[in-house]
Amino acid sequence: MFAETHAAVFVGEGFQTMDGRPALAAALSCSLLCACAPERADSTNASAPVTASAVANGKAIFQTGKDIDGVAIRAQKPPLYPACAACHHADGSGGRRLPGSVTSADLRHAALVTHQKIPYTQALLERAISTGIDNMGQPLNPVMPHWTLSKRDLHDVANYVLMRLK
Numbered sequence: 267m268f269a270e271t272h273a274a275v276f277v278g279e280g281f282q283t284m285d286g287r288p289a290l291a292a293a294l295s296c297s298l299l300c301a302c303a304p305e306r307a308d309s310t311n312a313s314a315p316v317t318a319s320a321v322a323n324g325k326a327i328f329q330t331g332k333d334i335d336g337v338a339i340r341a342q343k344p345p346l347y348p349a350c351a352a353c354h355h356a357d358g359s360g361g362r363r364l365p366g367s368v369t370s371a372d373l374r375h376a377a378l379v380t381h382q383k384i385p386y387t388q389a390l391l392e393r394a395i396s397t398g399i400d401n402m403g404q405p406l407n408p409v410m411p412h413w414t415l416s417k418r419d420l421h422d423v424a425n426y427v428l429m430r431l432k
């Protein structure tokens with residue numbers, strides 16, 4: 267996205283994009299794109315106090331694939347395994363080899379936040395979990411299911427990953 271929208275260069279005296287479109291259009295499309303940039307896509311409020319039941323819910327979903335009401339989580343296509351921990355391990359360390367020679371990701375803080383150029387946030391995690399688009403805007407391997415969770419469940423499992431997997 268940045269490569270394209272920021273491909274504005276000075277040509278002679280005028281400010282033009284690479285393909286000659288006026289810079290205004292580029293600036294406009296940038297501000298439009300930026301309006302939907304991940305850090306703004308705050309579907310839920312990450313800074314809201316996380317209650318004990320939200321933590322318990324996130325943990326239950328991650329470890330067992332069922333929320334605290336006992337409802338099994340679902341995905342767009344039937345997932346290969348029903349719980350996050352089955353692929354990512356209970357501690358989130360990942361590294362499990364899965365069919366299609368794909369390896370499950372390490373979901374611990376160092377891997378998702380510290381060592382990332384664009385660190386995962388609550389909103390970016392919610393996007394990855396529900397749509398399979400990663401922090402860089404790239405599609406994840408489809409072995410990672412596209413989960414269809416309620417707003418509460420999506421918030422709680424993303425927050426569990428972000429705050430509890432060390």
Ligand code: HEC
Nearest residue numbers: 346347349350353368369370371394395400406407409410
């Ligand atoms: C069937 C196995 C499987 C299950 C179940 C699964 N994942 Fe994944 N997940 C993967 C794989 C494989 C990847 C890596 C995809 C890739 O490399 O493109 C991944 C990637 C991710 C990523 C992106 C990490 C990164 O480095 O960008 C997140 C976040 C994630 N999973 C969270 C979850 C959560 C939360 C759940 C449960 C709701 C879950 N996963 C369930 C297999 C799974």
